[in-house]
Amino acid sequence: MNKKHIVILGAGYGGMMTAAKLQKTLHTNEAVITLINKNDYHYQTTWLHENAAGTLHHDRTKIKIKDVIDSNKVNIVLDEVICIKPEEKKVKLANGVMNYDFLVIGLGFEPATFGIPGLSEHAFTIGNINNARLIREQLDFNFASYHNELEKNDARLNIVVGGGGFTGIEFAGELANRIPHLCEEYDIEKTQVRIIIIEGAPTVLPGFDERLVSYAINSLESRGVEFINGALLKECNQDYIVYEKDGKRTELPTMTTIWAAGVRANSVVERSGFETNRGKVEVRNDLRTPDFEDVFVIGDCALIKNEATGKAFPPTAQIAIQQAETVAHNVRAKVRRNELKSFCPNLQGTIASLGNDDAIAEVFGRNLFGWKAAFMKKMSDNRYLLKLGGIGLLMKKGKFNFFY
Numbered sequence: 464m465n466k467k468h469i470v471i472l473g474a475g476y477g478g479m480m481t482a483a484k485l486q487k488t489l490h491t492n493e494a495v496i497t498l499i500n501k502n503d504y505h506y507q508t509t510w511l512h513e514n515a516a517g518t519l520h521h522d523r524t525k526i527k528i529k530d531v532i533d534s535n536k537v538n539i540v541l542d543e544v545i546c547i548k549p550e551e552k553k554v555k556l557a558n559g560v561m562n563y564d565f566l567v568i569g570l571g572f573e574p575a576t577f578g579i580p581g582l583s584e585h586a587f588t589i590g591n592i593n594n595a596r597l598i599r600e601q602l603d604f605n606f607a608s609y610h611n612e613l614e615k616n617d618a619r620l621n622i623v624v625g626g627g628g629f630t631g632i633e634f635a636g637e638l639a640n641r642i643p644h645l646c647e648e649y650d651i652e653k654t655q656v657r658i659i660i661i662e663g664a665p666t667v668l669p670g671f672d673e674r675l676v677s678y679a680i681n682s683l684e685s686r687g688v689e690f691i692n693g694a695l696l697k698e699c700n701q702d703y704i705v706y707e708k709d710g711k712r713t714e715l716p717t718m719t720t721i722w723a724a725g726v727r728a729n730s731v732v733e734r735s736g737f738e739t740n741r742g743k744v745e746v747r748n749d750l751r752t753p754d755f756e757d758v759f760v761i762g763d764c765a766l767i768k769n770e771a772t773g774k775a776f777p778p779t780a781q782i783a784i785q786q787a788e789t790v791a792h793n794v795r796a797k798v799r800r801n802e803l804k805s806f807c808p809n810l811q812g813t814i815a816s817l818g819n820d821d822a823i824a825e826v827f828g829r830n831l832f833g834w835k836a837a838f839m840k841k842m843s844d845n846r847y848l849l850k851l852g853g854i855g856l857l858m859k860k861g862k863f864n865f866f867y
């Protein structure tokens with residue numbers, strides 16, 4: 464029998480879960496499965512803000528692909544995807560070319576800097592393990608440098624977060640918890656350090672219930688975070704930024720700007736000539752591209768609309784994981800020439816962390832905040848680990864620090 468070749472691009476939430484499902488449900492006689500990823504590890508993107516702030520070591524966030532994926536069942540190829548040639552059913556890699564019969568694209572997101580001058584050169588982003596490690600090092604370096612300079616430089620202790628959405632707030636929450644430790648380590652007064660969130664909208668955390676937003680703001684302010692809302696970041700330089708509020712431009716000295724105000728789909732998708740809507744492929748109900756019968760797109764590279772509101776679902780790990788289940792079913796159906804099924808998102812709520820023991824949540828139609836929401840967040844993280852790699856992975860990487 465001529466075995467079909469299934470190629471999965473990206474070992475993120477969507478790609479890993481697709482590979483994990485397929486290795487369990489497709490026999491090696493039926494198809495060859497290949498998973499292509501830049502690194503030999505999967506990382507939990509939703510924990511990167513903790514690695515960046517330095518409250519969680521990045522080794523906790525990394526999961527070796529081979530600890531979850533059985534290399535007797537799935538070929539693991541470590542390479543970088545350069546582009547896809549869907550007409551020829553080929554993927555161009557940095558080190559070769561891969562042919563496929565069925566393709567799953569799960570390459571995730573990239574930062575979007577909207578052409579703001581200096582942002583791509585001078586700001587930091589929280590997009591992968593390497594970015595997160597660099598931010599942690601930058602914080603340490605600036606704190607360590609402070610007392611080594613004759614002329615004290617406030618730019619070293621001012622940390623600007625661009626964007627008060629989910630990522631910006633989660634990062635600020637972790638950072639607010641880390642600052643007292645940094646101050647103690649480097650003999651710096653806590654009052655000298657500023658964490659400033661610059662948000663374009665009149666308030667932060669769009670989409671959350673306003674009572675939860677107030678709770679989050681109070682929680683962060685009580686730990687020293689400042690909010691400048693209704694302000695646009697206009698320019699980013701090595702040691703200052705410029706923002707505009709009410710028509711007035713202000714310079715703020717800082718050597719650490721974290722840009723958390725925009726992501727877009729991985730540019731490989733657009734570069735490969737797929738029809739895109741703001742960089743994403745607006746997929747069919749069964750998660751295939753509109754133009755190609757054998758190409759599926761999941762996670763942050765895919766755009767699906769909520770039929771009730773007509774708006775696109777926000778890019779989340781929750782949706783990427785659910786899509787992986789549908790795509791694994793549909794790829795299997797393709798191999799076995801069965802019917803494909805439609806993707807139906809089952810949104811269980813949203814939880815934004817405000818630090819280790821604080822969070823806000825809208826789950827099962829209820830608002831939660833404080834330790835209860837933080838508990839829910841850790842349970843949800845643990846559930847993912849259990850689903851991906853069973854009890855072994857959960858025990859190795861899970862979060863069990865519920866009450867401290």
Ligand SMILES: Cc1cc2nc3c(=O)[nH]c(=O)nc-3n(C[C@H](O)[C@H](O)[C@H](O)COP(=O)(O)OP(=O)(O)OC[C@H]3O[C@@H](n4cnc5c(N)ncnc54)[C@H](O)[C@@H]3O)c2cc1C
Nearest residue numbers: 473474475476477501508543544571762763778779780781
């Ligand atoms: C700080 C932060 C906090 C977040 N918190 C939450 C949350 O609490 N809840 C939630 O639901 N969502 C959250 N999100 C969003 C969520 O992380 C993303 O929606 C999710 O990671 C998308 O999954 P994915 O499978 O599409 O891609 P990803 O998980 O991003 O994985 C993409 C994979 O592709 C690989 N890759 C990329 N380019 C290439 C290439 N050219 N060649 C080879 N490999 C490549 C990457 O290395 C990576 O392994 C958060 C995001 C951030 C940044």
